[in-house]
Amino acid sequence: MADAPRRKSVAGPMLSAGGAGTFGGLAKNFAVTNTYVRGHERGVEGMLKAVTANEELVFDGNINIVSAIETTKDILCCKYTEDFECLAVGFTDGMVRLFKTNTAECVQTMFDLETQQNTAPATCIQHRPVSKNYPITNCLTCTYANGCVKCWNYNFGQCIYTIREKRQTFGVTYHPRLPKFVTYGDDLKIYLYDEESRTQERILSSEAPGTADGHVSRIFAACFNPRSNHEFITGGWDDVVQFWDLRQPHALRRLSGLHICGEGLDISAKGTEILTCAWQRENPLQLWDYGSGELIVTIEPDIHESLLYCGKYINKDYILVGGTDKNIVRVVDLHSYTTASSINGLPGGIYCVDLGPLKKSKKVKIDVPKTKAAELMGLPRMAFVSGKKVYQIDHV
Numbered sequence: 001m002a003d004a005p006r007r008k009s010v011a012g013p014m015l016s017a018g019g020a021g022t023f024g025g026l027a028k029n030f031a032v033t034n035t036y037v038r039g040h041e042r043g044v045e046g047m048l049k050a051v052t053a054n055e056e057l058v059f060d061g062n063i064n065i066v067s068a069i070e071t072t073k074d075i076l077c078c079k080y081t082e083d084f085e086c087l088a089v090g091f092t093d094g095m096v097r098l099f100k101t102n103t104a105e106c107v108q109t110m111f112d113l114e115t116q117q118n119t120a121p122a123t124c125i126q127h128r129p130v131s132k133n134y135p136i137t138n139c140l141t142c143t144y145a146n147g148c149v150k151c152w153n154y155n156f157g158q159c160i161y162t163i164r165e166k167r168q169t170f171g172v173t174y175h176p177r178l179p180k181f182v183t184y185g186d187d188l189k190i191y192l193y194d195e196e197s198r199t200q201e202r203i204l205s206s207e208a209p210g211t212a213d214g215h216v217s218r219i220f221a222a223c224f225n226p227r228s229n230h231e232f233i234t235g236g237w238d239d240v241v242q243f244w245d246l247r248q249p250h251a252l253r254r255l256s257g258l259h260i261c262g263e264g265l266d267i268s269a270k271g272t273e274i275l276t277c278a279w280q281r282e283n284p285l286q287l288w289d290y291g292s293g294e295l296i297v298t299i300e301p302d303i304h305e306s307l308l309y310c311g312k313y314i315n316k317d318y319i320l321v322g323g324t325d326k327n328i329v330r331v332v333d334l335h336s337y338t339t340a341s342s343i344n345g346l347p348g349g350i351y352c353v354d355l356g357p358l359k360k361s362k363k364v365k366i367d368v369p370k371t372k373a374a375e376l377m378g379l380p381r382m383a384f385v386s387g388k389k390v391y392q393i394d395h396v
Helices: 023-029 043-054 113-117 372-377
Strands: 032-037 058-060 063-071 075-080 086-091 096-100 106-110 122-126 139-144 148-153 158-164 169-174 180-185 190-194 199-204 219-224 231-236 240-245 253-256 265-267 273-277 285-289 295-298 307-313 318-324 329-333 338-344 353-355 382-386 389-395
Touching: 058 063, 063 338, 075 122, 075 353, 075 382, 075 389, 086 122, 086 389, 113 148, 139 169, 139 180, 148 169, 169 219, 180 219, 180 231, 219 265, 231 265, 265 307, 273 307, 273 318, 307 353, 318 353, 318 382, 338 372, 372 389
Parallel strands: 122 169
Antiparallel strands: 032 063, 058 338, 063 389, 075 086, 086 096, 096 106, 122 139, 139 148, 148 158, 169 180, 180 190, 190 199, 219 231, 231 240, 240 253, 265 273, 273 285, 285 295, 307 318, 318 329, 329 338, 353 382, 382 389
């Protein structure tokens, strides 16, 4: 039987929905107060913006800020668009705003009458994985704390469809190949949807309250196994990571002792390892064998400890993680299990990270060995949110 949930209060920003008539004030109060884009401005003004973007931050390794956007509203989530031209950012005022990745200009705000009249924080932003079978659609799917799941055409700021769930909805995760996605929230259940028909196909949960084959508290993360059409994992406040099969109504097995409060689960590209980023002092960052559920390694936090909200595999050699207390974003080397680079002293908790485009690399001779610095320089651009700011970073 799963342990009782330990948390007495919300980890991270409060997710309270507003009432009708609150949108006007929220919209008027929003502003972009400062922007910095590396190399975008020259002279004294550019230097001042660079200093402002980097002040009070502590850098370790050859990690650098590409852009920093400071606003007047707290940010919960971010996601690159399919072509990486824009970064979608979800705010506690219920708005999802698009910023150009190269200029930091706000070019679109996605809202409709429903988001105006029933304001609630935007909790997650995703899009269908791009492939030959499913090319770019210029659409983003967003979840909200009032239970809405909205698909937006971000070129026009138009809501394509809305699903209304009777719960607080905390996230959405797409299937790696099929036009399907799952949502999850505070009612202990996972909903599976077919995106093309826009219908709910099934509900996955425990067989009975308190049993070990499902969650007994809020669910904050889900991740499909990239090598399977049916298997995925979930995690939340009940300190359990559950293993699911879409062909079965209940969870099949689980990992215990993992307090997940954000997008803190990922599975390696080969489908053999699980990354867990837990909001806890002891063992926040771990790797597990997917098949057996055995612990592979607990990665130590180096000098600075952090309660982790989120993390992703960058590739087979590196992961990106972020958290709070301390507010740190880290790139971790999976060979040495040490921090390759990090930024400390950020203005708020890192609730969400995302991976951007790969750099265009110059051709090098085959006989030249690749150094760690060269490996890091080859990593993609990355984005993360921290307080009222959203950053892009890379290695140079």
